[in-house]
Amino acid sequence: TGRSDSNFEAEFLQTHNAYRKQHGAPPLTINKNLCRSAQEWAEHLLSIRTLMHSNGEYGENVYYAWSSANKKLTGREAVESWYSEIKDYNFSRPGFTSKTGHFTQVVWKDTNEVGVGLATDGNTTFVVGQYLPAGNISNAGYFERNVLPASSKADFKPTPSGEFGMTVCAWM
Numbered sequence: 001t002g003r004s005d006s007n008f009e010a011e012f013l014q015t016h017n018a019y020r021k022q023h024g025a026p027p028l029t030i031n032k033n034l035c036r037s038a039q040e041w042a043e044h045l046l047s048i049r050t051l052m053h054s055n056g057e058y059g060e061n062v063y064y065a066w067s068s069a070n071k072k073l074t075g076r077e078a079v080e081s082w083y084s085e086i087k088d089y090n091f092s093r094p095g096f097t098s099k100t101g102h103f104t105q106v107v108w109k110d111t112n113e114v115g116v117g118l119a120t121d122g123n124t125t126f127v128v129g130q131y132l133p134a135g136n137i138s139n140a141g142y143f144e145r146n147v148l149p150a151s152s153k154a155d156f157k158p159t160p161s162g163e164f165g166m167t168v169c170a171w172m
Contacts, residue, residue: 005103007052008074008075008116008118009075011074011113012076012077012129013030013075014068014076015076015167016028016079018115019067019083019107023107023148023149023150023151024097024109024148024151025107025108025148026112027112028111028112028114028131030114031114033064033114033115034113035115035116036115037054037056037097037117038130039117039121040117041054041117042117042118042127044121045128046124046125051063056130057080058132058133059130059131059132059133059135060128060129060134061102061129061131063077063078063128064125064126065124065129066101066124068123069123070122070123073118073125075116078127078129079106079129080100082102083103083106085100085104086098086103088103089141091147091149094144096136096138101136104146104169105131105136107146107147107148108146108147109146110131111116111131111133112133113131114129114132115129116130123136134147137161162165
């Protein structure tokens with residue numbers, strides 16, 4: 001099985017931080033322990049061919065892509081997919097929904113560390129992002145303080161869609 005490499009990891013981190021900057025959230029740093037945990041979970045997901053959360057002590061986003069051609073996933077594609085849920089987020093009524101939980105974790109202001117794992121057999125790819133401290137805390141006022149409206153555009157262009165068939169896990 002393929003694993004994330006330093007280019008994938010760097011692109012994954014850069015994409016998170018570009019989006020976070022738009023929302024007034026500080027940059028994330030890579031946590032190697034989270035990377036090990038995320039890698040183990042990504043390999044497990046590939047082995048069972050099922051998209052699900054590990055329910056650990058951290059925030060978590062999971063992503064699945066399939067392609068009939070043997071294509072290499074970039075570190076941006078999973079993050080862009082998660083962030084695209086912004087279209088369903090209601091900033092005037094902040095809070096958790098199953099349709100926006102990946103987006104809110106990406107930009108959650110109090111989160112400061114991330115780990116990433118990638119497992120692939122060449123056609124099927126699973127990506128796992130794990131976060132500390134975890135986002136999506138539903139206590140009063142938490143979403144208002146941690147999921148801020150975008151104040152600027154991201155400083156990169158999204159990748160063209162259509163290269164992979166994509167499915168994003170619904171939050172459980």
